[in-house]
Amino acid sequence: MxxxxxxxxxxxxxxxxxxxxxxxxxxxxxxxxxxxxxxxxxxxxxxxxxxxxxxxxxxxxxxxxxxxxxxxxxxxxxxxxxxxxxxxxxxxxxxxxxxxxxxxxxxxxxxxxxxxxxxxTLAIAPTTEPAPQSIITLDEHSLSVCIADEPVVLTHVEFQLFALLHSQPGRIFSRQYILDNIYKDYRIVGDRTVDGHIKKLRKKLNEAKPQLELIRSVYGCGYKYEAP
CATH class of the missing domain: 3.40.50.2300 (Response regulator)
Incomplete structure (x- = not known):
């Protein structure tokens, strides 16, 4: 090969x-x-x-x-x-x-x-069989994320944040981009607000599926969603 x-x-x-x-x-x-x-x-x-x-x-x-x-x-x-x-x-x-x-x-x-x-991009076959994409589903009406049939209830901001990252797996979203697109009045929040919500979101996701690291920090750049 x-x-x-x-x-x-x-x-x-x-x-x-x-x-x-x-x-x-x-x-x-x-x-x-x-x-x-x-x-x-x-x-x-x-x-x-x-x-x-x-x-x-x-x-x-x-x-x-x-x-x-x-x-x-x-x-x-x-x-x-x-x-x-x-x-x-x-x-x-x-x-x-x-x-x-x-x-x-x-x-x-x-x-x-x-x-x-x-x-x-399927250019290299993974060494282990990945979980199907359908393992993660979002329900906007209940503000919840379902991970392999395990529901995770989020706040409105947490749900919006996860939905933004989930919309483009692998893409790095800077803190400023998140501030501009998630928070209605970003003038009263800052980078620490984003980091705080990311921390809480990660905690809830990890409690549902500890083996999955769905949200990754990219040092100096921001955050991205890694599809399982």
Whole structure:
């Protein structure tokens, strides 16, 4: 069975080499480009299993590459950026990236994210049989989430928060995005309010199914829902 090929476009040579070494150690083939235009040209004639794409690149930036790729390809893309504030803009543009990571990066986390995205896109068969998507159901009328027939009653805000994250599995929602879309008057709340509701929501979900980690924190970026 051929190893999946990862296209890594990153202008920081040391970082690119480090990520490539970790990916190769996890049985991926890796092609590395330090310029956006060179990486994009390669992508016109090749289709990797996944693209690891830096935001700021010489020749052609990551936004342009992502936008162009999405016009003709569904290959999963993980965007990488050194600017935490760029996450809101990336999410707002909805370019079609499958995940976003903030620098400085952990090479091990990058590999884990790559594997997670590939599992979601069925490019790599999971090592264990996943639970069906229907394991999670939402009932807006009763403000409850049902996990494998186990009902979890939530407050209105908790339900809205879970519904937002659940609507796009794997997507990172920044705290500011959550504030703007969940709270009617976000001027009287802040990041700690979001963190507090996430903490309570997680506690209720964990009490129902301790083995499932449905909501993940992404350091410096926000929160996302991981489908079981």
């Amino acid at each position: 051929n190893s999946p090929t990862i296209c890594l476009i990153e202008d920081e040579t040391d970082l690119a080499n480090l990520l490539a070494d970790y990916l190769k150690a996890s049985n991926f083939n890796v092609v590395v480009f330090n310029r956006g235009d060179e990486g994009y040209q390669w992508l016109q004639h090749n289709e990797p299993a996944l693209i690891l794409l830096d935001l700021m690149l010489p020749g052609m930036d990551g936004l342009q590459i992502c936008r162009q790729q999405r016009q003709h390809s569904a290959v999963p893309i993980i965007m990488m950026t050194a600017k935490v504030e760029e996450i809101d803009r990336l999410l707002g543009l909805e370019l079609g990236a499958d995940d976003y990571m903030c620098k400085p990066l952990s090479a091990r986390e990058v590999v884990a994210r790559v594997k997670a995205v590939l599992r979601r």
